[in-house]
Amino acid sequence: MEFSSKLLEKAVGEVSQLPGIGKRTALRLVLHLLRQPKEQTQGLTTALSAMRNDLKFCKSCHNLSDVDICEICSSVLRDKEIICVVEDIRDVMAIENTASHKGIYHVLGGKISPMDGVGPHDLNIVTLVEKVKAGHVKELIFALSSTMEGDTTNFYIFKQIQGLEVKTSTIARGISVGDELEYADEITLGRSILNRIPFEASLKQ
Amino acid sequence: MEFSSKLLEKAVGEVSQLPGIGKRTALRLVLHLLRQPKEQTQGLTTALSAMRNDLKFCKSCHNLSDVDICEICSSVLRDKEIICVVEDIRDVMAIENTASHKGIYHVLGGKISPMDGVGPHDLNIVTLVEKVKAGHVKELIFALSSTMEGDTTNFYIFKQIQGLEVKTSTIARGISVGDELEYADEITLGRSILNRIPFEASLKQ
Numbered sequence: 001m002e003f004s005s006k007l008l009e010k011a012v013g014e015v016s017q018l019p020g021i022g023k024r025t026a027l028r029l030v031l032h033l034l035r036q037p038k039e040q041t042q043g044l045t046t047a048l049s050a051m052r053n054d055l056k057f058c059k060s061c062h063n064l065s066d067v068d069i070c071e072i073c074s075s076v077l078r079d080k081e082i083i084c085v086v087e088d089i090r091d092v093m094a095i096e097n098t099a100s101h102k103g104i105y106h107v108l109g110g111k112i113s114p115m116d117g118v119g120p121h122d123l124n125i126v127t128l129v130e131k132v133k134a135g136h137v138k139e140l141i142f143a144l145s146s147t148m149e150g151d152t153t154n155f156y157i158f159k160q161i162q163g164l165e166v167k168t169s170t171i172a173r174g175i176s177v178g179d180e181l182e183y184a185d186e187i188t189l190g191r192s193i194l195n196r197i198p199f200e201a202s203l204k205q
Numbered sequence: 206m207e208f209s210s211k212l213l214e215k216a217v218g219e220v221s222q223l224p225g226i227g228k229r230t231a232l233r234l235v236l237h238l239l240r241q242p243k244e245q246t247q248g249l250t251t252a253l254s255a256m257r258n259d260l261k262f263c264k265s266c267h268n269l270s271d272v273d274i275c276e277i278c279s280s281v282l283r284d285k286e287i288i289c290v291v292e293d294i295r296d297v298m299a300i301e302n303t304a305s306h307k308g309i310y311h312v313l314g315g316k317i318s319p320m321d322g323v324g325p326h327d328l329n330i331v332t333l334v335e336k337v338k339a340g341h342v343k344e345l346i347f348a349l350s351s352t353m354e355g356d357t358t359n360f361y362i363f364k365q366i367q368g369l370e371v372k373t374s375t376i377a378r379g380i381s382v383g384d385e386l387e388y389a390d391e392i393t394l395g396r397s398i399l400n401r402i403p404f405e406a407s408l409k410q
Binding site: 006015043045051053064065 | 206207208209210211212213215216218219220222223224225226230232233234235236237238239243245246247248249250251252253254255256257258259260263268269270271275276277293294295297298301302
């Protein structure tokens with residue numbers, strides 16, 4: 001691509017480093033900013049700089065936060081004895097939207113994945129095990145995605161806390177609400193039958 | 206979407222104002238920046254600010270430029286008497302890539318489109334007509350897209366310069382190189398037959 005301006009070329013180059021954004025899309029976005037008032041670009045750059053420089057991770061659960069201990073961890077309404085273990089902060093947001101978890105979270109920051117060079121020590125596992133060892137945790141809910149990496153991570157943590165007095169559970173796998181049975185994959189359908197629940201219990205949900 | 210951090214929420218809000226980027230994509234991009242070194246975010250914001258604040262429009266052809274008169278307009282190798290009229294700077298880049306135009310450009314900055322509230326006076330038409338009136342232009346090549354708005358704009362400019370001594374032409378419409386005839390639309394196929402060219406001439410292209 002031939003640019004008539006070095007400034008434009010630099011801006012397009014930087015934007016196209018973002019994941020899923022190619023040179024053409026980057027050019028479209030940059031030209032859009034050029035057509036808008038200068039304040040929009042200024043707002044965007046200020047917000048991004050502030051976010052990157054001032055954002056903190058909660059010292060307790062490693063969720064993103066503006067303060068040292070995040071709102072969820074510092075809330076008196078949450079049960080600190082039930083910890084939901086998730087991969088990243090998007091999972092926290094997804095579960096918070098359902099309003100079904102009354103405990104707190106622990107954000108691992110990824111999954112164990114030797115293929116991508118991610119080992120247990122690259123994740124926030126040590127702090128989780130320490131919390132459990134301190135004895136204030138009643139239940140760990142594993143809410144990682146059901147992939148080989150997710151299962152490996154679950155199992156690694158499970159081995160680390162074996163023998164300690166804590167209940168462990170994993171979120172239910174089954175047919176999505178509203179899904180047709182015939183299109184479900186075999187493993188999911190099989191698991192949904194093995195892990196069936198009493199009909200009366202389902203009526204209350 | 207519930208955010209655990211106001212800084213994050215603000216950054217996602219600003220990014221999602223870009224065209225074609227929703228809240229989820231914005232969150233993905235912002236989290237990506239968080240995982241990268243701070244220098245990447247800084248590079249991005251600096252490039253965008255510099256681009257928005259310092260980029261100029263060429264005083265002659267309205268193309269984007271770092272200086273008052275763009276490289277194409279100031280080049281001694283280009284024929285200033287042949288002006289290719291285009292909608293925006295992406296068209297200049299597309300045509301420059303083909304290396305088939307040896308003249309200069311005139312960027313209108315859009316098409317006449319009453320539906321979108323764009324009239325002739327919102328575009329760089331006056332400066333084009335002045336150039337032609339000054340008598341230094343031998344040929345105008347209309348290279349606008351073949352839509353109702355493009356045709357309207359072509360015709361409007363054509364009426365403005367009627368009676369002046371200037372040749373006007375429009376880029377050829379026809380079957381794309383490599384396309385199957387049976388999938389071409391009727392209008393394009395019809396035009397490609399009406400505007401057929403001598404076979405010997407096509408051999409030289």
